[in-house]
Amino acid sequence: MSLTRTARLRKALGGERAIMAPGVVDAMYARLVAEAGFDAMYMTGAGTSATRLGYPDVGLLTMTEMVDNATRIADASDVPLIADADNGYGGPLNVRRAIQQYERGGIAAVHLEDQVLPKRCGHLAGKQLISAADMVAKVKAAVDARIDPDFVVIARTDALALHGRNAAFDRAEMYREAGADVIFVESPLAEDLPHIAPRFPGVPLLYNMATSGKTPFLTRSEIEKLGFKLIIYPNWLLLSACEAARKTLEVMKNEESIASVAPQVMSFRQFFDTARMAEVQELEARYGTPEESRTGY
Incomplete structure (x- = not known):
C-alpha cells in the first residue's frame, strides 16, 4: 500500500536530504512540478495574491480563497503540497477551521505566521507581530485541529527583522514547545544562518528561498550543511x-x-x-x- 502524501512528506522530513519544494500558484504549475520529479511543492501566498487579485501579499485574500486555490493545486498532482496559511485568519478558533479546511482539501502541510491582521509578505517592510502567547495558542489550536497525525504544522516567526535574533529564536522555541513540527524563521540574513540550527538541534527547519535576495541564494547542499530540512522556492516559476x-x-x-x-x-x-x-x-x-x-x- 502506497503512503499518503502527508506520510511521504513526514518521512522525507526525517531523511538525510533537504526537501526542495518549488512554488506553485495553480494546477498547471503543479503538473509541471510533478513532471520534473520533485518530492514536494509549495503554494505561495504572494503568488496566489498576484495571480488571483493582481495585488501584493498584504492580507487581501480570505481563508476560503486560499483553501480553494490550495485544493485545486492538490487535486492536480500527487506531489505533497505545503501551503501558506498566513496568520490563520483570526484567533485560535479561526486557525482550527483553517487547518480542518486545508486538511480536507488534500494539503500535506501548512505554515502559520505570528503577524497581526492584516498581514503582509515576510520580505516586505511594515510587518507587525501578535504576542508570542497569542501565537502559541494558535499553534496549539492547529495541532489539536488536525485529524491526520502526519499532517505537518509549520510555525513561522517574523520577529527576526523586527526584534533581532534572540527574540526570533525565543519565539520559535515557544512555538516548537507548543507542538509545531517544523520551525520557519523568516528573512534570515547570511550572518543569521549559522546560528539557527544549533539553537534547534533535531528540529526540522524551513529555508525560504524568497526572490527578495535578503536570504542568500544557496545550493541545496549548502542549505543542508546549515541544518535545514525543507526549502521552499515561492515565486521563481511565476517570475520566470x-x-x-x-x-x-x-x-x-x-x-x-x-x-x-x-x-x-x-x-x-x-x-x-x-x-x-x-x-x-x-x-x-x-x-x-x-x-x-x-x-x-
Missing part, C-alpha cells in the same frame, strides 16, 4: 513565466507577428500532454463517448 510573457508581448507588439516566438515556447501538444489529455481520452473511451465526439489533438 511573467518575464517570458512580457518578452512575448513585446515581440507581438513590435513585430505584429508571433512567428519568431513560436519555436521558443511549449508546443501545442506538450501543453495538452501536461494538462493530461491522454487521461481524458482514456476516460472518454472507457465511458463510451462516440469516436467522432472525442477530444483529440
Whole structure:
C-alpha cells in the first residue's frame, strides 16, 4: 500500500536530504512540478495574491480563497503540497477551521505566521507581530485541529527583522514547545544562518528561498550543511513565466507577428500532454463517448 502524501512528506522530513519544494500558484504549475520529479511543492501566498487579485501579499485574500486555490493545486498532482496559511485568519478558533479546511482539501502541510491582521509578505517592510502567547495558542489550536497525525504544522516567526535574533529564536522555541513540527524563521540574513540550527538541534527547519535576495541564494547542499530540512522556492516559476510573457508581448507588439516566438515556447501538444489529455481520452473511451465526439489533438 502506497503512503499518503502527508506520510511521504513526514518521512522525507526525517531523511538525510533537504526537501526542495518549488512554488506553485495553480494546477498547471503543479503538473509541471510533478513532471520534473520533485518530492514536494509549495503554494505561495504572494503568488496566489498576484495571480488571483493582481495585488501584493498584504492580507487581501480570505481563508476560503486560499483553501480553494490550495485544493485545486492538490487535486492536480500527487506531489505533497505545503501551503501558506498566513496568520490563520483570526484567533485560535479561526486557525482550527483553517487547518480542518486545508486538511480536507488534500494539503500535506501548512505554515502559520505570528503577524497581526492584516498581514503582509515576510520580505516586505511594515510587518507587525501578535504576542508570542497569542501565537502559541494558535499553534496549539492547529495541532489539536488536525485529524491526520502526519499532517505537518509549520510555525513561522517574523520577529527576526523586527526584534533581532534572540527574540526570533525565543519565539520559535515557544512555538516548537507548543507542538509545531517544523520551525520557519523568516528573512534570515547570511550572518543569521549559522546560528539557527544549533539553537534547534533535531528540529526540522524551513529555508525560504524568497526572490527578495535578503536570504542568500544557496545550493541545496549548502542549505543542508546549515541544518535545514525543507526549502521552499515561492515565486521563481511565476517570475520566470511573467518575464517570458512580457518578452512575448513585446515581440507581438513590435513585430505584429508571433512567428519568431513560436519555436521558443511549449508546443501545442506538450501543453495538452501536461494538462493530461491522454487521461481524458482514456476516460472518454472507457465511458463510451462516440469516436467522432472525442477530444483529440
